[in-house]
Amino acid sequence: MSIEYTWEVKAQNTPLLKKKCNHCDSERFHCSDKFRLNAQKKNIDIWLIYRCVKCHHRYNMTIFSRIRTESISKEMFNRLSENNVDLAWEYAFSRETRRKNNAEADLDSVEYEIQFDEVSVEEITSCEDEMLSFTIKCPFEFNLRLSTVIRTCLNLSASKLNQLIDTEAIFVHKRPLQKKHKVQNGDIIHVNREKLKNLVFNNEIHDEVVVK
Structure with a gap:
């Protein structure tokens, strides 16, 4: 048994392209969210x-x-003709589309926000389940x-997260978390509740001692 939570990562913009402009000194292009169609x-x-x-x-990036x-x-044609933003974002984030166009994205240019319900100390300490479950x-x-x-959703410092990783307290798809793991839609994370509780509880005690 486990408590299940959902963490939603929302991109705020599409990635810029790393491309030198032939008309100025810029080396970045942004997606206009518009398509160009030419029928012959x-x-x-x-x-x-x-x-x-x-x-x-x-700059025109080839789709078809x-x-x-x-x-x-017909549905796809209408979405293209109407400059459907959701469809434009799908292609703008598509590795395969960039590969076919020999284009490189500046993925660091993507800003994002994470929507999540904070896990309280009370939930961690009172829950009897062995694992806490989070779906991305x-x-x-x-x-x-x-x-x-x-780190963001559990409000952990880098050192505390490293402790959890080193003690194999965090699993992704039932495998111990690797620091290099990149977010993928549908990732399922399990965190050992007892080890997390020990970290959080020790932090709470330390904070009270410092305040006093």
């Missing part, structure tokens, strides 16, 4: 439009090249370390 007879080309962050010069129009569903919701991957999310 029974074939169609589709691009995702990027703009230079300084001079707004355009010379494909038959009938190979695209993060539709876009941008090299965010899972350890960063855990």
